[in-house]
Amino acid sequence: MTTETGKTATLAVEGQSFELPIYDGAVGPSVIDVRPLYKHTGHFTYDPGFTSTAACDSSITYIDGDKGELLYRGYPIDQLAEDSHFLEVCYLLLYGDLPNKELLEDFKSRVTNHTMLHEQMTNFYRGFRRDAHPMAIVTGVVGALSAFYHDSTDIRDPMQRQVASIRMIAKMPTIAAWAYKYSIGQPFVYPRNDLSYAANFMHMCFSVPTEDYKVDPIMAEAMDRIFTLHADHEQNASTSTVRLAGSSNANPFACIAAGVACLWGPAHGGANEAALNMLKEIGDVSRIPEYIARAKDKDDPFRLMGFGHRVYKSYDPRAKVMQQSAKEVLELVGVENDPILKVAQELEKIALEDEYFVKRNLYPNVDFYSGIVLSAMGFPTSMFTAIFALARTVGWIAQWKEMIEDPDQRIGRPRQLYTGEPMRDYVPVEKR
Numbered sequence: 001m002t003t004e005t006g007k008t009a010t011l012a013v014e015g016q017s018f019e020l021p022i023y024d025g026a027v028g029p030s031v032i033d034v035r036p037l038y039k040h041t042g043h044f045t046y047d048p049g050f051t052s053t054a055a056c057d058s059s060i061t062y063i064d065g066d067k068g069e070l071l072y073r074g075y076p077i078d079q080l081a082e083d084s085h086f087l088e089v090c091y092l093l094l095y096g097d098l099p100n101k102e103l104l105e106d107f108k109s110r111v112t113n114h115t116m117l118h119e120q121m122t123n124f125y126r127g128f129r130r131d132a133h134p135m136a137i138v139t140g141v142v143g144a145l146s147a148f149y150h151d152s153t154d155i156r157d158p159m160q161r162q163v164a165s166i167r168m169i170a171k172m173p174t175i176a177a178w179a180y181k182y183s184i185g186q187p188f189v190y191p192r193n194d195l196s197y198a199a200n201f202m203h204m205c206f207s208v209p210t211e212d213y214k215v216d217p218i219m220a221e222a223m224d225r226i227f228t229l230h231a232d233h234e235q236n237a238s239t240s241t242v243r244l245a246g247s248s249n250a251n252p253f254a255c256i257a258a259g260v261a262c263l264w265g266p267a268h269g270g271a272n273e274a275a276l277n278m279l280k281e282i283g284d285v286s287r288i289p290e291y292i293a294r295a296k297d298k299d300d301p302f303r304l305m306g307f308g309h310r311v312y313k314s315y316d317p318r319a320k321v322m323q324q325s326a327k328e329v330l331e332l333v334g335v336e337n338d339p340i341l342k343v344a345q346e347l348e349k350i351a352l353e354d355e356y357f358v359k360r361n362l363y364p365n366v367d368f369y370s371g372i373v374l375s376a377m378g379f380p381t382s383m384f385t386a387i388f389a390l391a392r393t394v395g396w397i398a399q400w401k402e403m404i405e406d407p408d409q410r411i412g413r414p415r416q417l418y419t420g421e422p423m424r425d426y427v428p429v430e431k432r
Contacts, residue, residue, distance in 0.1 A: 013041045027062060044415040055412075056243065060093060060398050061232045068314040072232060073097070081321040086227040086391075087111060087197050090169055093232055093398040114170035115191035115200065117178070118148045125182050134386045135264045137179035143257035145171070153251040155404055164252040165397045172393045173197065176386045177204035183382065198224035201390070206378065218332050222325040222373050229318040229366055230388055232395025238262040238269070242396045243403050244412040252400060259396045260389045269385040272371035275306030276381055279340050279347070279372075288346055296356055306368030307351055308361060315363045322369035323348075329376045344372045 008019040009032045018040050021033045031054045034045050047053045062071040070077040073092050080089055084098075091099045091107045099107060124144055128137050145167070146153050152164035178188050181204075189204045199220040207213035233239070242259040246252075263269035282291050294302040309316050330341055348364050351357045374384055403409050 011037075011041075013043060016041075025057070026059075028064065044417075046417055050240070050414075055235065055240065056403065056406075058235070058399065058402060059096070060402060061234045061395070063234050063311055065309075065311040065313050068312050068317050070233070070317050077229065077317050078321050081225050081228050081318075084228070085196075086224050086231070089228050089231055090394045093394050094165060094401065110166050111170045111197070112193050114167050115174055115193070117171055117174050121148060122188060125178060125188075128182065130182075130185065132183065134176070134179040134183050134383050135260070135389070137182060138175055138386050138389060139257055139260045139264065141175050141179070142168075142172075142260055143254060145253040146251045149253070153253070155246075155249055155251065161252070161401060161404065165401060168252065168256055168397055169394050172390045173201035174204060176383075176390045177201055179386055180205050180379075180383050196220060196224070198227060202377070216332065218328050219377055222329050223377070225321060225325050226370055226373065226387065227391040229322060229370075230391035232392070232398065236268070237265070238392065239396060239399050242400050246400045246403050247409065247412040249411075252397070255400050256393060256396050259392070263389050263392065264385055269388045271306065271365075271367035272374070272388070273381045273384045275368045276340070276371040276375055276384070278305040279343050282343050282347070284339055285342055285346050288343065288350065292350060292354070304347075304351070304362065306371065307357065307364055309365045312365070313361055315361075316365040318366035319364055319369055322366050322373065323364070326369045326372050326376075329373050333376045338376070341372060341376060344368075 007022040009022055011018045011020055018037070020037065022030050023033060024030050038044055045053070060073065062074075063069065072080060072089065073096055075092070075098075080092075084092075087108050088098065088104055090111075091104060121141065121144070124141060125137065128140070149164075149167060152160045152167060154160045174191050181188050187209060189207050189209075191200050192203060195203055195215065199215040202215045202220060202223060203213060206215075235243075238259040241262040242255050245255040245258040250258075266274065282288060291302065291304075294300045295304045330345070333341075348368070351362060351364060357363070371381075371384060374387065375381070379387070
């Protein structure tokens, strides 16, 4: 909740002064309310990328990049990743508080009983080319949910919003797993209600009808942590996309599909894939010094992917948790059998000790470790962003739900600085 401070910012425009109110949040920077600016001055603010603009107020997630803090509803991410689990975190993000035992069991039951997809959707999958990227399939299928579940598309009905929220969280693992199965030509595996959320997803990805498959608990825990660490991250590009789409009163499935499409961009959701591709480019431990030297050379276009973070100016708090999972998974699979994973281990060691990287806060971030873990689990890089979308779905829904329930919510309408031609008269073609 924003708090009016009684303080104002004075803006001088063309010899006139205007007072703009200042508001405080619970923590973090204050904001200057520029809503009356155009009315009083005839000017807009100019902020490409909206990097200095608060487009909403939200009580869901808070990031302090200087301190390396990430809070879900006030709870530090490391505590949640260590002591909680993904479905409890989903409840927290959706409803604002941690549930008691009865509420948690009820929530888990509702999610578990909505994991299946409408059987006709199998035909929808088969409409894609056999070599379609999993994210292309996920984007299309999520958007198509509104064609199959008409009873949860009325955003004015709180119960329908609730049902849509549960359905999205429940069905996203099935959607992503089936996209993977389709991309590799294997039969779809149906969800199992006796498995945990993370274990069920892995079972749908890696089991086959011809033999039994048991999900390793270390792998399942690592996957659950990946889900938790990626569940929400304030007003990033895909979250802002979901909010903007939702501001038009589009149905929730369309809004989440818009978020998936935005996440697909390599500048957003593809960072862990880029980090793993970099490790493959290095190829062997013996070549690391060469690439470290290139990273330090300002005239060389090569950059170490998965190191440093746009928001976090110190260590990414999610990386600290993911680092432990990476060690556990690599020990389980045997890093000596994979030269790429050996490169990752050695590169991490150098980056944490080399003064050049330490001085510039170029620590390994969550994308570096999650890419390693997902690769060690057996996922191809094409699935990394789909898994990211699966995890982020609950954050998108929580943000969408918060926006829809905000009485001050208005349709998004960014302004522009027009740089094209001024008004000019049409000239007939024969006179041009």
